[in-house]
Amino acid sequence: MIKYSAKLERLNRSAFPVAVRQTLNDAAFMTKQLVPRIAAQKFTTRQKNFFRAFSIVQKAQGFNVNGMVAVTGIDATKGSEVADGLEQQEIGGTIVGRKLIPHDMGRISGSYSKKVKTKNRFRNINIATARNRKPGSKHVLIKKGSGGTVFEVKRLKTKTKLTPLYVYRRTKKSSVQKRPFMAPSAMLARSKMPMFYMKHAERQFKKALM
Incomplete structure (x- = not known):
């Protein structure tokens, strides 16, 4: 790579910075491309494009190699609460969620x-509680200690069937251990940077010969 850099610097003023800039950008976009695959190894992903949608690239710009940087990160413009949660998953910490957590029995195919x-x-259920009884409601929250369960109530001929839909907790906060997905993706992309650099250096050499 040093040999390539020395040759590029002798070509013209822009050849070396352009090759470096394009190398950084290639690595950043490869990181974004790898994020869904790495995340799938650590999380249950119910929306296929979730991690791709929340990943964003800020491209390297200009010709000052010493100040050049390309960044792959989490896009907070798509939803600040989700973005903050993803950041806490990356580094570990406390996330703010909901008091009602979906039970498997409330999901498709259980x-x-x-x-x-x-x-x-949520928008389709009307939950009754001991303090807030709702005549005709088919859903009830039964609390026990610091938790509880929301059940769907079905009255059959000889019995009443209760199907758990949500687990209730008194707090919205949860402590999470770090499960990084961005950093491992970046490390894999970083290992490809010599290849990216040689590709873009060769392109600059060919361009100079035209």
Whole structure:
């Protein structure tokens, strides 16, 4: 790589900075491309493009090699609460979620990896409690200690069937251990940078010969 750099610097003023800039940008975009694959190894992803949508690249610019930087990060413009949660997953910390956590029985096919059934989403259920009874409601929250469960109530001919839909907790905060997905993606992309650099250096050499 040193040999390539010395030759580039002798070509013209822009050849070396352009090769460096394009190398950094290639690494940043490869990091973004790798994020969904790395995240899938650590998280249950119910929305196929979730991690790709929340990953953003800020490209390297200009010709000052010493100040050149390309960044891959989490896009807070897509939703600040989700972005903050992803950041805490990356480094570890406390995330703010909901008091009601979907139970597997409320999901499609009763599977943890599936989305909540449409009929079981918050906007479609009317939850009754001991203090707030709602005549005709088919959903009830039964509390026990610091937690509880939201059940769907079905009255059959000979019995009443209770199906758990949500787990209740008194706090919205949860402590999470770090499960990095951005840093491992960046490390893999970094290992490809010599290849990227040689590709862009060769391109500058060919351009000079035209």
